[in-house]
Amino acid sequence: MSEREIMEYDVIVVGGGPAGLACAIRLKQLNPQVNVCVIEKAAEVGAHILSGAVIETDPLDQLLPDWRDHPPPICVPVIKDEFLFLSKRSARKLLTPPQLSNHGNVIVSLGAMCAWLAARAENLEVDIFPGYAASEISWSENGEVKGVIIGDMGVDKSGKPKDTYVEGIEIQAPVTVLAEGCRGHLSKQLIKHFKLDQDCDPQTYGIGMKELWRLPEGRVKPGLVQHTIGWPLDKQIYGGSFVYHLNDNRVALGFVAGLDYQDPQFMPFEAFQQFKHHPRMRALLEGGEIISSGARAIIEGGYQSLPTTEMPGALLIGDAAGLLNVPKIKGTHQAIRSGMLAAEHLHAQGDVITSQGFDKLLRGSPIVSELKKVRNIRPGFYKGLWLGLANAAWETATAGWSPWTLKNHADHATLKTNLSIQREWVERELPPKDRLASVYYAATEHDEDQPVHLQILEPDVCLTRCAEEFDHPCTRFCPANVYEMVTDEQGKRLQINAANCVHCKTCDIKDPYQIINWVTPEGGAGPNYQNL
C-alpha cells in the first residue's frame, strides 16, 4: 500500500458554507500570501446548504464592504414581518417578537449566496475544492490534528476498489478550521475525542425542511416575511413555519420542528405538509409548482451547549460549534462573524499559527454575548408552548439578565414509549405527495455501488429493543425515507435506502440509541439544491 499523496496548506477549511468561506476570504484579505483551501463535499458550493433565509447584513458589510454593488443572485429586502398563531382552520396575527423583526435585513438563498461567496474567495486565490469529502482526520504522532484525509472514490458496495478507484489524498496544515455546519461528522468525532463538551450541556437540535415554489402571477409580495407557530404542532413540540416572499413569483417556505419531541410516531415531514394545507397556506400555494426542496438539521443549543471550540491543530466555527441564535432563527450572521474572527486570530499570530486562544476570543466576543442574551428562551419550551412563550416574553423584557440559566437536555433521550397523540391531520393534495416525491426535488444523487454511508453500530437493537420501545422512529424522522422496515422471505429487516439521503444529519441526532453514525459518502454525492 503506497503512501498517500500529501498536499500542504497554511489553513484548511472544511466546509464551504458562510462560516468557512468568510474565514477563507478574511484570511486572504489580511494576507494574500497565505495558502488556504476550502474542502466541500457537495459537487458545487451551495448544493448541500439550505436555510430560510433572512440574514442580518452587518457582518457581510464588514467582510465585503462593496457587496451591495454586486449582490448575490437572490437578495430581496424585507418589507414586512408577520407573526401568526395558527389553529387548524384559522390564523391570528400576534405581535411580532422583537427577535423576529427584520427591518434592514434581506432574504437570500443561502446556497446561492455561498456560491457567490465562493466566487469572491476564488478571486482572492483561495483554492476551493468542491466534490471532495474530508472523510477522516489526519493525526500527528502526539495526538494533534495534522489535517484531513479525503475520502477514497470509486469504491464498490463491499468496500473493494472499482476501475475508477482514486485514493483520497491527505491535506496537512498547522490549523484545520471545521466549518461543517450542524452536526458535522468530523466535528462530532473531535468533540468526542477531545471531550470538548465535558463542561457544557448536551447539544440540542431541530429539523428544518424547506420548499421553493413558483406561484401564479400576483400572489407573491416580495419582501414579506411570515412566521407561524401553533398548528399543526401540539403544545409539546417546539417549532413553526416560515414563508418568505422572494422575487420572480417565487416563495420560500419551510418548517422547523425541535428534535426534543417525545412522540415516537411524530413525522416532521408530515407536519410540514399539513402546515401547507392550512386554509391560508393552501390559498397561497394552490396552482403553484415546486421548484426545489430539501432538509437539514438546525443547531439549537446555543450558549449552554457551546463546546470548547479549540483543540490542538483545529478549531470549530459557525454551526459546527453551534452559534445559531434560535429566537431570531438566524445563524448566518454568526457564522460569518465567527469565520472572520478565526481568520483574524490566526493572522495575528504571525508565522507560526495555532488554534490556541480562539475559544477565549470567541467567548469574549459579541457572537457569544448574543447567544448568552437569548440562552433561556429555547429551553423554556421544554415545559410546553404556553410556558415557553411566557418565559420568552420575560427573557426578552429582561434582555437575558435573569440570574439563572435553564439547562438543555439531549434530544435522543426524549422519546416516550407508548406515547400516542391523535393529530387530526387532513387529507393532502398539494405536492409532494410523500417523502419520495419530495426527495426528487432535492435532486439527491449517490452512486448506488458504494459503501452505505449510514452506519448502524448495533444492528440487533432495531428488531428487538427499538421495535418494542419506539416502533422504529427512524422510519418517520428521516425526511428522505432512507430508513424502511421491510418484510420479505428473510423476515423483517431494516433497509437503508442510502441513495435518498439528503445529508440532513437528523438520524445521527435523534436515534434514541445513538447507534446511527453518519459518515461521508463519495465526494460530490448528495443533494443538488438549487436556490435553496
Add this chain to the structure above:
Amino acid sequence: MKVLVFIKRVVDYNVRVKVRPDGSGVDTGGVKMSINPFDEIALEEALQMREAGTADEVVVVSAGGNECQQQLRTGLAMGADRAIQIDTDKTLQPLSAARAFLALIEQQQPGLVLLGKQAIDDDNNQTGQMLAALWGRPQATNAAEIVINGNSALVTREVDAGLEVLDIDLPAVVTTDLRLNTPRFVKLPDIMKAKKKPLDVVALGELTSHDDTNLQIGQWSPPAQRSKGIMVDDVAGLVGELKNRGLL
C-alpha cells in the same frame, strides 16, 4: 497522434430543469453546469489512448464565453495536455459549431476527433456528423468501442439493431456513446496542476465568419401533465373504458 476532443458546457444532468413561465426557454439561473456527460466520455477515451501509447497529445476544446473555462480546467485536471476556448457569447447551433471546429481542425491537424454523440441540453446529435461531412472525412457515431490500428480504426457502434463495426481511415470523427468507458475521478492535486497547463483563447470570428442560424426556436413548454389514471375492477370494466374512449 494528436487527439482533439470537443466538449460542451451544459446544465448538469442532475438538475431538475424548469421551463420559464413565459415559454422563452429553460431557467438556467443559478443551476450547476458541467461537461456534457458524453463529451466527458470522449475525453476519457482520448486519455486512455494516450496512456496506451496510441495518442501522444490530448487537446480539449470548448466554444463559449469565459464560463466554459471552468469545464476546460476540469478537462485539464482529468489529464488533457492543452485546452482551447473558442470565444463567443452566442449559443452555437450544430452547423455553426461544426464550422468553427473545422477551422480549428485545419489549424491543429489532429489524427482523431472525438465528441459526445449529443449534448444533453438540446439532444441534437448533429455536430459530429456535420463536422465529418464538412471536413470530408469518415465518421463513426455512437461508439461503444474504439480500437486504433495505425492509420485506421475499428469502431463498434450501438445501433437500433444491435452492434455494428466500422473500419474507418484516420483522421476521422468519432462520437461517443454511454458504454464506451467510465470517466475517471479527478484527483485533487491534478486540479492544482491543471491551473498551470496552457489554456488558449481564440475568438470565433478568427476561425469562421459564417453565421448559421437556420433554426429559430419558437417556444418552449413543459411536457403535458399526465392525467390521473383510473382503476378498473375487472376485464369487462377495462373493455368498457376502452370502448368509451373510442379505442376499441
